[in-house]
Amino acid sequence: MANKPRNKMSVSNRAKQFMPFSALSGFKEALEQVEIKKAREEKIELSQSQKERLNNIIKSLILNDEIKVEYYDGNKYQLITGAFKKIDEIYHNIYIGKEIISIELIKEIEVYY
Structure with a gap:
């Protein structure tokens, strides 16, 4: 029996054979989310006296004061x-x-004089 001629594969179909394959779809994204959660800090709730101190500093600021926040x-x-x-x-x-x-x-706010 003679071999039957095969249809030629299109260039795009041949290229698909060599594309990267992820066996665990979504794994990379899930891993990135875990890393973000690990790196995340919780926001600190300031006391009333700390808020008042910051408020006083903010009120005393003058245009173009060099500050660190x-x-x-x-x-x-x-x-x-x-x-x-x-x-x-x-x-x-x-x-x-x-x-x-x-x-x-x-x-925190620090003013450089």
């Missing part, structure tokens, strides 16, 4: 240093350089 970004605490620009009293935000930070997320 420690704030919670949703996963961990971040530090930012820059020139104080303004306070948005309606939305409770502080502007440092081009950054906007919610006052409720601030843990």
Whole structure:
């Protein structure tokens, strides 16, 4: 018996044979989520006296004061240093350089004189 001629495989079908294969679909994403949870810090709730102290510092700020702010970004605490620009009293935000930070997320403010 003679061999039957085979249909040629298209280029895209041949390429699919050599594409990477993930036996555990979704495993990589699940692993990334676990890593994010491990790296996540909990937000610290400030005492009333700490809030009052921060409020007094914020009230004393003058345009272009050089300040360092420690704030919670949703996963961990971040530090930012820059020139104080303004306070948005309606939305409770502080502007440092081009950054906007919610006052409720601030843990510490240091003013450089």
